[in-house]
Amino acid sequence: MREIVARQLKDVSTRDAFCFSVRCAECGGVWMSRIAAFSKAGTTPASEGKRIVFGALYQKERERARNAAIRQAMESFNCCPICGRLVCNRCFLICEDLDMCVRCAVRLNEHGAPVLPPLAEAVK
Ligand SMILES: [Zn+2]
Ligand SMILES: [Zn+2]
Secondary structure (H helix, E strand, O other), X not given: OHHHHHHHOEEOOOOOEEOEEXXXXXXXXXXXXOOEEXXXXXXXXXXXXXXXHHHHHHHXXXXXXXXXXXXXXXXHEEEOOOOOOEEEOOOEEEEOXXXXXXXXXXXXXXXXXXXXXXXXXXXX
């Protein structure tokens, strides 16, 4: 599961902040991780040495933010055991025997309730 999420994770970080996104394979909805600011955002390195230090620090913090984003995404996404796609909680159904994505449920004539209600109902 972690590997599947890691593969789908897209880096949308900027120079000053880290952010990652994952797209649902079913509805196309894009989820974004919580934004984590780079600790040296807005700071201009005072020397060539510092520039290298900041660069390495950026890579290190980016990796940490990426791992945090994977953990967050795993709470919002599910891997369908039938088709293997990564789908969001609104497209994943809790079924009687095996939880699966909405598309597979229709195809296999299985019934269940989504982990999260559709957006239209959630805003009521
Ligand atoms: Zn979805
Ligand atoms: Zn499926």
